[in-house]
Amino acid sequence: MSTVEWPPALPMFCDVALPVPLDTVFTYNIPEGMLPVVGGRVLVPFRQKRLSGIVTELHERKPPVETKNVLSALDSVPVLDDQLLRLGKWIADYYLAPLGEVFRTMLPLGAEFKRAVGYRINEEGLMALHLAGMSGSSARSRKTPEDQFAEFCVLEYLAGREDADRELIKEGTLRGATRASKALLAGMARKKWITREDFSGARDASRIVKVAVLRNAEGKLNANQQALVDKLAAAGGKVAVETLRTLDVPRTTLATLVKRGLVELVDEPEALTRSQLKARPSQLDFQFSPAQQRALARVRGEVDAHKFAGMLLHGVTGSGKTAVYLAAMRWVLDAGRCSILLVPEIGLTPAVAADLHQVFGDEVAILHSALSDKERAEQWHRIKRGEARVVVGTRSAVFAPVADLALLIVDEEQDSSYKQEETPRYHARDVAVVRAKMADATVVLGSATPSLESYFNAKKNKYALLELPDRVEQRPLPEVELIDMRQEFQETGQEQVISRKLLAEIKHRLERQEQVMVLLNRRGYSPVVLCRACGHTMQCKNCAVALTHHKRTHRMQCHYCGFAARVPKVCGNCGSEYVYFLGTGSEKLEELLHGLFPQARIGRLDRDTVRSHEDFERALNALNEGQLDILVGTQMIAKGHDVHGVTLVGVIAADAALGFPDFRAAERTFQLLTQVAGRAGRGQTPGKVVLQTYFPDHYAVQYAAHHDFTGFYDKELQFRSWMHYPPYSALANVLVRSDKLDEALQWSGALGRWFEKTRHEGVRVLGPAAAPIARLKQDYRYHLVLKSPSREKLNATLRAMLAYAAQEKVPRTQLIVDVDALWLM
Ligand SMILES: [Zn+2]
Ligand SMILES: [Zn+2]
DSSP states (O other), rough: OOOSSSOOOOOSSEEOSSSSSSSSEEEEEEEETTTOOOTSSEEEEEEEEEEEEEEEEEOOOOOSSSOOOOOOOOOOOSSSSSHHHHHHHHHHHHHHHHHHHHHHHHOOOOHHOOOOOEEOOOHHHHHHHHHHHHHSSSSSSSTOOOOHHHHHHHHHHHHHSOOHHHHHHHSSSSGGGGGGOHHHHHHHHHHSEEEETTTTTOOOOOOOEEEEEEOOOOOOOOOOHHHHHHHHHTSEEEEEEHHHSSSSHHHHHHHHHHHTTEEEEEEEEEETTSSSSSOOGGGGOOOOOOOHHHHHHHHHHHHHSOOOEEEEEEEEETTHHHHHHHHHHHHHHHTTTTEEEEEEEGOHHHHHHHHHHHHHHHGGEEEOTOOOOOHHHHHHHHHTTTTTEEEEESSGGGOOSSEEEEEEEETTTTOGGBBBSSOOOOBBBHHHHHHHHTTTOOOEEEEEEEOOOHHHHHHHSSSEEEEOOOOGGOOOOOOOEEHHHHHHHHEEEEEEEOHHHHHHHHHHHHHHHHEEEEEOOSSSBEEHHHHHHHTOOOOOSSSSSSSSTTTTTTTOTTTTTOOOOOOOOOOOOOOEEEEEEEEOOHHHHHHHHHOOOSOEEEEETTTTTTOSSSHHHHHHHHOOOOOOOOOOOOEEHHHSSOOOOOEEEEEESSSSSGSSTTTHHHHHHHHHHHHHHHTTTOOOOOOOEEEEOOOOOOOHHHHHTTTOHHHHHHHHHHHHHHTTTTTSSSSEEEEEEESSSSHHHHHHHHHHHHHHHOOOOOOOOOEEEEEEEEEEEEEEEEEEEEEEEEEHHHHHHHHHHHHHHHHHOOGGGGGEEETTTTTOO
């Protein structure tokens, strides 16, 4: 006869993934009465600190070493559900990243982790405790006032440990806990018994604004109340309280409406509640072309099938991909299910947010890179609670905690901002595909210039290929003219920044009052500062990189680490006075154009003029409303904006990136040229593009000029196949760095010898060699490039290498493993 134990024994131990650079989880003891959950956060002691981590398993296996106690279980329900836990484990495995760091990236709750306000007991506090213990009438006696009793408990608690958390005290870890209120603790701090310590530093909470939301408008209203309700109704039911205050009604009116339940006040992040740009109804018309309708029908069909499906939506610039996305997401929402749309960094302007609010109302959560930690956490909770079933955001939105995910869309899937360039080095597009598989959902990758990887997958039928071959309303793609700058030099006898042809075309457009964009993908005034006497170029003191001259600020800047210095009067090397600036950046181009067209209104868009999304939007807005004639800029101007007045796009140094020592140089050049060319002629008047190049015969330039994606694709695939580069092999970049040259050399050398000694069949190893940027942010850098047709073999080899490096005491933080690296620089 078996006996059933009831209640069942609670697990003794839990494994916790902590945000530390170690490839392991840590086992802790669960104190009696505490109930941590798998996928929930716990606070644990780790070395000299307290860290919060995610519980990955509850179990009874006693580890061989002594375990410490969990300090506190922070969640009673998981913050990461099964699917997201599995996704995190996949990322940790695939990208060889510590699991705890992956989870930290997935959860935008850093502000909550860190909001561990701690209290430490002081000498005075210890004395007070001592005296209370001495006095005959024990402080524990019920006769003492309740507050005094609570104070005693807090002191006793704190005296027993290094520091404690106010949350812990509140949660009843100690007797008399309910009395340990904020006020009590503050009072004790005033008596100098305890010291409050905020580990989080000052958090910016000022950007939350009160917003009035119209709930209903029934019943009798007086004139003032009616005015407020009208204002709210006209604005779509939602207005910042601050704005309502500008109306000529008494302050009490709003309060009355709130009391009557007609209006509700809610907190909202400020950043996205306002927009200078009017919503663009053209985007929301949903007047679909047959190709758009076919694409939409396909996506809807797959969504309704509740099975995994991958699709590549290849649509030329201006073909209306966004409208297809929004309509598909609307379809999903109407079915009561969830969708996520990922957009590149630069794509999420407040104008786009306004569009989204118009289509989805309160159902949309927008995760923006400009959000503060607190705002991000709030959006996360809204999604988790199921209040927002449509999520739009940059890279990390792929981890949004939606339930019942039906559709994931990655817009401009080739964009490099989807790759995180710090641990964990995941690619959000690839994570989106994996998540969709786990959720039996549909994933749509959209682009005018798909990455070679995605197009290859589509050709191999891993994804269905949906094509939007034409622009909306049969607008033609712009005509492209190539200017050979070598010939220009021969004919004019001097180095030109702007060719005669481009000059004439700009003049022509300005006369017709049309708008022009000029791309020069290099910011600053001059990219090189040089001594004419000895040839010395000014280098960054932290990086092996030339400093760029910025004229407006009179400084030389490093574009990699941010180092800046005054332009020297004399050469640091030889003392001569002939310091000279070489080459042209966007700042100088703007100046040149001002000189050539003094009447024209010229704006510039690059990282020096754009500090925020608002700046970015302001510049585009000015162009859109015809307040600018010419917009100069770096690749920022190339991305997906829909400005109808631009009929000419000029590209200075179209081939600048072709010289980079990177196998993706041709692909990047082709994509940039195609994207920027796509800015021309989006309105009624056909567009034209003038490409200036020193390599007019290069296939990336040629195919871009002919809008020939498939031509480029075939040619580039041939090259990748010959060189065993992706998509024909899996690739990883292993970077060894140290601020001491001999360490960097020694470690990379040891890894190189290890690769030679141990056989790794089917894995090619190149290097170690100095990285193309041999020194960066004070670190010397050496790298090895690994390639293999088998991803499993590559992964196993990297794992073995990490084990060897650990054995050789190479610090894990100095060894970067970048799987599917986008840059080999
Ligand atoms: Zn630097
Ligand atoms: Zn010199």
